[in-house]
Amino acid sequence: MIKHDVLEAVLTEGKRRGGDFVEVFFEDRRSMQLNLDDSKVEGVSSGRSRGAGIRVIRGGTTGFAHTADTSLEGLLQAVEAAAASDVSSASGGAVALPRAGTPARVPTEEEASVVPLAKKVELLEQADAAARAVRVDDQRSDEQVVQVAAGLAEVRRRIQIANSDGLLAEDDVVRTRFSVQCVAKGDGGLQTGTEAPGRSLGSAYFDQFPVESTATIAATRALRMLRAQPAPSGNLPVVLARGAGGVLFHEACGHGLEADLIERGASVFKQRLGQQVASRGVTLVDDATEPNEWGTFAVDDEGTLAQRNVLIEDGVLTDYMWDHLRSQRAGRVRTGNGRRESYECLPMVRMTNTYVLNGSSTAEEIIADTEHGIYCVQLGGGQVDTSTGDFVFGITEAYLIENGKVTAPIKAAQLIGNGPAVLQRIDGVGNDFATWAGTCGKDGQGVPVSSGQPTLRVSELTIGGTAL
Amino acid sequence: MSNDLEAIAERIVGSAQPGEAVEAYLTTGRETSVRVMDGAVESLTTATSAAVAVRIIRDHRQGIAVAATLDPEVLEETISDARDCATYGAPDPFVRLSTPEDVGSEAPSSLDVWNEDVLTTATAEKVALALELDGRTRARDPRVARVEAADYGDGVSETVVLNSNGIAVRRKRSTTGLSVVALADEGEVAYSGYGFSVRRSFAELDVEEAVTRAVARAAALLGARPIPTTRMPVMFDNMAARSFVGLLGGMVNGESVVRGRALFADRVGEVIASPVVSLVEDPRNTASFSAATTDAEGIPTRAVSLIESGVLQGFLHNLYTGARSGHGTTASATRGLSRPPGVGVRALSLAPGSQSPESLLAEVGTCLLVESISGLHSGTNTVTGDFSVGVQGHMVRNGVISEPVREVTIASTIPKMLLDLVAVGNDTLWLSGSTAGNSLLFSEMAVSGT
Numbered sequence: 001m002i003k004h005d006v007l008e009a010v011l012t013e014g015k016r017r018g019g020d021f022v023e024v025f026f027e028d029r030r031s032m033q034l035n036l037d038d039s040k041v042e043g044v045s046s047g048r049s050r051g052a053g054i055r056v057i058r059g060g061t062t063g064f065a066h067t068a069d070t071s072l073e074g075l076l077q078a079v080e081a082a083a084a085s086d087v088s089s090a091s092g093g094a095v096a097l098p099r100a101g102t103p104a105r106v107p108t109e110e111e112a113s114v115v116p117l118a119k120k121v122e123l124l125e126q127a128d129a130a131a132r133a134v135r136v137d138d139q140r141s142d143e144q145v146v147q148v149a150a151g152l153a154e155v156r157r158r159i160q161i162a163n164s165d166g167l168l169a170e171d172d173v174v175r176t177r178f179s180v181q182c183v184a185k186g187d188g189g190l191q192t193g194t195e196a197p198g199r200s201l202g203s204a205y206f207d208q209f210p211v212e213s214t215a216t217i218a219a220t221r222a223l224r225m226l227r228a229q230p231a232p233s234g235n236l237p238v239v240l241a242r243g244a245g246g247v248l249f250h251e252a253c254g255h256g257l258e259a260d261l262i263e264r265g266a267s268v269f270k271q272r273l274g275q276q277v278a279s280r281g282v283t284l285v286d287d288a289t290e291p292n293e294w295g296t297f298a299v300d301d302e303g304t305l306a307q308r309n310v311l312i313e314d315g316v317l318t319d320y321m322w323d324h325l326r327s328q329r330a331g332r333v334r335t336g337n338g339r340r341e342s343y344e345c346l347p348m349v350r351m352t353n354t355y356v357l358n359g360s361s362t363a364e365e366i367i368a369d370t371e372h373g374i375y376c377v378q379l380g381g382g383q384v385d386t387s388t389g390d391f392v393f394g395i396t397e398a399y400l401i402e403n404g405k406v407t408a409p410i411k412a413a414q415l416i417g418n419g420p421a422v423l424q425r426i427d428g429v430g431n432d433f434a435t436w437a438g439t440c441g442k443d444g445q446g447v448p449v450s451s452g453q454p455t456l457r458v459s460e461l462t463i464g465g466t467a468l
Numbered sequence: 469m470s471n472d473l474e475a476i477a478e479r480i481v482g483s484a485q486p487g488e489a490v491e492a493y494l495t496t497g498r499e500t501s502v503r504v505m506d507g508a509v510e511s512l513t514t515a516t517s518a519a520v521a522v523r524i525i526r527d528h529r530q531g532i533a534v535a536a537t538l539d540p541e542v543l544e545e546t547i548s549d550a551r552d553c554a555t556y557g558a559p560d561p562f563v564r565l566s567t568p569e570d571v572g573s574e575a576p577s578s579l580d581v582w583n584e585d586v587l588t589t590a591t592a593e594k595v596a597l598a599l600e601l602d603g604r605t606r607a608r609d610p611r612v613a614r615v616e617a618a619d620y621g622d623g624v625s626e627t628v629v630l631n632s633n634g635i636a637v638r639r640k641r642s643t644t645g646l647s648v649v650a651l652a653d654e655g656e657v658a659y660s661g662y663g664f665s666v667r668r669s670f671a672e673l674d675v676e677e678a679v680t681r682a683v684a685r686a687a688a689l690l691g692a693r694p695i696p697t698t699r700m701p702v703m704f705d706n707m708a709a710r711s712f713v714g715l716l717g718g719m720v721n722g723e724s725v726v727r728g729r730a731l732f733a734d735r736v737g738e739v740i741a742s743p744v745v746s747l748v749e750d751p752r753n754t755a756s757f758s759a760a761t762t763d764a765e766g767i768p769t770r771a772v773s774l775i776e777s778g779v780l781q782g783f784l785h786n787l788y789t790g791a792r793s794g795h796g797t798t799a800s801a802t803r804g805l806s807r808p809p810g811v812g813v814r815a816l817s818l819a820p821g822s823q824s825p826e827s828l829l830a831e832v833g834t835c836l837l838v839e840s841i842s843g844l845h846s847g848t849n850t851v852t853g854d855f856s857v858g859v860q861g862h863m864v865r866n867g868v869i870s871e872p873v874r875e876v877t878i879a880s881t882i883p884k885m886l887l888d889l890v891a892v893g894n895d896t897l898w899l900s901g902s903t904a905g906n907s908l909l910f911s912e913m914a915v916s917g918t
Contacts, residue, residue: 033806038727040560042530044553045806048546049519049536062511068518068537081514084591121556147728183729183851190731192851231856233879233916234697264505266616266649268656346511381846383858387616387651387658390875392858394846414847414856416877416916420656464847464856464877466914468699 001170002026002052002070004097007162010054010075011095015164017083019056019063021324022095023163025301026052026070027343031155032117036124038147044117053343056082062325066344101160101168102305105298110204112174114154123178123211124150130212131182134219140186143226145219147183150211152176154202161303169303175294175448176205177437180218186226193221194396198294198437198448221378221397224409231398231413231465237373238415238461239366239401243434244379246451248458249284250354250440251382251391252419253277254451257311257319258337258349259326261386268389268420269317277317278423281359284312286321288336288352294437294450295352302338302347309335311354312423323349341445351440356453359429363455366428368404374463375399375406376415381438389419414464422458430455476538477630480522483547489565490547490632493521493803494538497625498587502595504602504618509595521805522550525565529557534806562791563808565631566765570787570797574768577761579754583669586622586642594620594670597646601675605648605663608683611690616649616660622670629803635766643757643900644670650682652690659874661686662840666757666900685839689860692872694917701835701890702878702913703828703864706897708838710905715882716747717813717903718850720774722785722800726792729851731883732780740780741886746819747775749784749800756815758902764803769814772798778886786811817904821892825907828891830867836915837861837869838878853881876917885910 007024014022031047051068052075065081067074115123127150134145158172179196195217197209240248256267269277278284288306290296297306302324310318322330323338326349339350367375375398382393392414399406435452473494480492496518503510520543521534531553535546602618622644629637645666651658663682665674704712724730732740751760751769762768765787773781785793786801786809802812829835842858856879863870880888893907 034556035807040558042557042560042563043532043808044530044556045532045534046549046553047534047536047806048542048549050542051536061509064511064513064515066515066517068539084512084514117552117556149727185728189853190729190851192849231879233914235918264616265614266651266658266660268658344515344517346513379846383842383846385660385842387660388874389657390842390858390860392843392847392877394843394856412847412849412852412854412856413879414843414858414877416843416858416875418875462694462875462877462916462918464858464879464914464916466856466879466881468697468914 001160006072006075008095008097009072010079011162011164013076014056014079014083015095017056017080018058019083019164021057021164023055023161024052024075025343026160028158029155029342031153034120034124034152036128036150039128041121041124049342051343052078053345054078054082055346062346064346095164097162097166097168101170102299102303105171107172107174110202111200111292112202114174114202115206120152123206124152127180127211127215130215131180131219134216134223136220136223139223143186143223144184145182145222146185149181151179159301161299161301163303167303169299171298173200173297174202175200176202178209178211178214180215182219182222184222184226188226191222191225193218193225200292200294200296225397228409228411230467231410232463233465233468235460235462237370238458239370239373239375240453240456241375241377242363242430242432242455243436243452244376245456246354246356246436246453247379247382247393249356249453250351250451251384251393252417252422254351254354255384256386256389256419257321259320259322259330260349262320263326263329267386272317275317276315277420278312278315279426280315281429282312282315282423282426283310283357284354285310285357286337286351286354290353293353293435294448300336300338301340304334304336304338307336321349321351323347339447341447345445348443350442350447351449353435353450353452356456358431358433358454361428361430363430363432366430366455366457367401367406369428370401370404370457373401375401384419390416391419392416410465416462416464422461425459426456427459428457473626473628476543477628480543480547481630481632484632487526489525491523491565491629493629493805495519495625495627497623499623500591500594501619501621502598504598507599507602512595514591519805520546522546523808524550524554525563526554528559528561528563529554530563530808531557532806532808562788564787565633566635566767566787567633568635571635571766572768579752579759579761581668581754581759582640583642585670586624586644589670597673597675601646601648601678604675604679605650605682608679609687612650612652612661612683612686614651614653616651618648620646629764629766637762637764637766639760642668644673645900646673646675646678648678648682650686652686654690659686659689659692661689689872689874692860692874694875695863695873695915696918697916699912699914701832702838702910703832703835704838704908705825706893706895706905706907708841709908710897710899710901710903711841711844712908713816713818713903713905715848715850717816719882720783721811722783722789722793723811724851725783726789731851731853735780736782738780739778740883741775741778742889743778744821744892745775745778745886745889747816748773748819749813749816751814753815755898756902757900758814760814763799763801764809765801767797767799767801769799784811784813813902815902817896818892818906820894820896820906822894823891825893825895828893828907828909829864832909833867835864836873837864850882853883855880855882855885876915879914879916888912
């Protein structure tokens with residue numbers, strides 16, 4: 001971390017150079033990545049990055065510079081570049097910071113301790129063996145898992161934020177993600193199955209997600225998909241299994257509720273606060289405080305304490321997500337959604353853990369109530385055009401629902417819909433909440449997020465299959 | 469080339485202990501980005517960055533360590549981390565660094581992929597250009613009254629790769645670009661049109677090119693609606709086609725062959741596409757922003773024919789996959805910092821046909837013209853061949869571009885699309901990136917809408 005007096009000197013210099021608001025964001029990131037492919041642990045790599053990003057806001061303009069040189073001299077050079085102006089208009093006195101920052105949530109021992117490298121190699125090999133040993137019901141002799149790739153990624157990110165308003169905050173998060181991708185071969189060609197849970201945990205991650213389970217899920221998925229028939233083309237009711245369907249909300253409205261897009265007038269949800277934007281029974285929260293989730297932190301990348309923010313309550317739009325800049329301009333309160341990929345990036349409004357809360361139906365009831373439709377077990381990410389609200393998301397494991405029963409697997413396909421329209425078509429909310437970890441991309445920056453929901457039904461969505 | 473980078477690389481390589489092969493990969497960069505909104509500068513970023521990756525191979529095991537700094541103290545730590553990582557990998561007899569024999573005797577040459585003016589142009593001029601882009605886009609057409617963001621961005625980078633067999637790769641590039649998203653309002657919905665101009669030299673940037681495209685695209689989408697679910701011919705414009713060509717790059721990647729993930733692994737010499745399909749990877753084509761005379765392992769690049777008149781010719785390889793497959797390298801090694809060399813494309817394109825997009829549309833009469841694609845990551849898979857994506861574009865009737873279309877998907881499989889490819893247009897488009905696009909007319913795809 002950067003010393004107290006150095007931070008004060010840098011912030012004071014930023015003010016002297018005319019900044020209305022000056023911020024130092026320091027990050028020290030250590031990562032370890034191991035990959036197994038073709039039964040060999042082939043890439044073991046470690047990474048380290050350490051540096052600071054400096055923001056100087058003057059009037060409506062944000063100046064930004066970053067540096068890997070975190071000495072006083074290096075930081076002063078960066079603040080000069082960020083201020084990008086002569087000092088003739090300088091104002092501002094000395095900045096004083098509190099002696100101690102917003103207490104960092106220090107990771108517990110089980111969160112911070114990581115398994116030794118030799119053990120990591122073993123875990124990858126165990127996953128490989130487990131995936132190759134998977135057999136599914138009525139598997140034919142010509143159907144088998146032919147390839148397994150597994151990866152273990154672990155990152156420890158320590159951050160420190162100080163700004164000219166006198167804020168000083170720190171955070172320290174360890175994240176672990178183990179992924180398995182299997183390729184199965186049958187007479188119909190190749191199919192893939194993946195599983196990649198992620199949590200803000202160290203070695204305890206493997207108690208929650210034994211690698212054998214992750215491998216088994218991925219291999220079973222690939223083998224089942226060998227029998228998949230072409231997906232339908234057209235409009236059908238869609239039931240989203242617990243966990244998986246959170247991606248729908250992330251795309252259908254999550255991005256559209258980010259205040260930077262609202263400010264730019266690039267969201268269909270602009271000027272919709274207080275309105276019924278979703279079916280009754282739908283409550284959506286963005287909650288960075290959920291313990292050990294993939295998108296969890298103690299303070300955001302602007303030093304704001306993590307919060308649980310209700311975005312939609314019983315179908316009514318209650319708030320957007322805010323960062324420092326946007327909340328200040330709009331006269332709103334920061335919600336702790338200012339995030340950045342690294343010290344080399346400007347923060348912007350981002351989701352954290354975005355959840356649809358439980359309703360009262362059981363998954364079985366929702367499926368039994370669907371005469372003909374699609375049951376989606378795994379989704380492969382999506383994309384949205386927030387200006388029109390049109391969004392897509394891919395299904396990677398899905399089945400037909402016929403006469404209220406889950407039947408044949410269908411091939412991967414894209415689903416397309418319009419956010420505001422689809423939110424009004426949610427006609428079933430289950431009581432079996434689960435989450436899903438992913439990386440959310442926006443303007444070239446990727447940050448860890450999770451999404452979550454109970455089993456949900458959308459009365460009608462367009463499925464982009466090939467079977468007409 | 470910077471003496472500093474060379475000296476650091478030599479120091480890292482010089483630290484090799486007996487029995488070790490060591491590679492140093494160093495890169496430095498400078499970038500400027502400007503974002504303009506509503507006629508004012510929203511943000512201005514100027515930054516320099518540096519990173520080093522050390523790869524150590526010992527007893528056929530490799531380890532990599534990366535640091536985002538060239539600080540000497542951290543370098544020592546990075547070398548020792550790489551050494552440590554190398555003790556945990558599985559031994560693999562095909563893992564090695566390139567040697568003078570691999571490189572051959574071709575004299576080093578350079579391509580014209582660098583322009584000093586990206587560095588020397590004053591920031592104020594860059595800001596002024598972004599402001600001009602914003603202003604001209606808003607003023608062009610009353611139906612396209614707003615700009616979501618107008619951006620200027622540039623970057624210069626310098627890379628040195630040196631290994632303990634004496635092989636060196638030195639590279640210097642510049643890119644600079646303008647991009648703008650124009651918005652055309654229709655009630656609560658706004659249609660966005662994306663426009664851009666990408667060059668290697670600041671002086672060659674063309675504001676008009678970006679404005680025209682963004683405004684025309686946004687205005688053309690006014691009134692867009694889904695169309696009924698059906699099967700019909702589909703044409704990708706040259707911009708949308710770049711994504712499809714990118715997928716083909718994945719299908720001919722030798723890494724997927726040696727790892728049992730290639731759909732076309734056993735099809736070399738067979739017809740996998742219609743006769744109009746000839747696919748070439750030519751890394752020395754400077755129209756591509758990734759053009760290079762050597763690959764990431766220092767091997768001189770050359771044009772590689774991958775599909776010729778519909779017949780699969782082979783796959784792209786680096787040293788590792790070339791050795792494992794027995795086909796040898798095609799000088800197609802690419803490199804991210806934290807992973808061993810992979811296989812990738814630098815300048816992949818389909819051989820252009822003779823017809824213009826207009827004449828292709830006239831010939832087909834009725835089709836869906838695809839102008840933008842969404843969900844490429846979630847809806848396509850080069851292992852299984854699945855292809856299902858969201859699209860925006862226009863219906864074409866009697867050869868004439870008619871009503872705008874949104875919120876529909878198109879679906880097929882990549883192998884079927886290759887066989888259904890009726891014609892490749894003559895309108896080759898290179899942008900920043902490593903694949904070119906030409907208008908592509910497919911005889912049939914499933915279109916899902918209302």
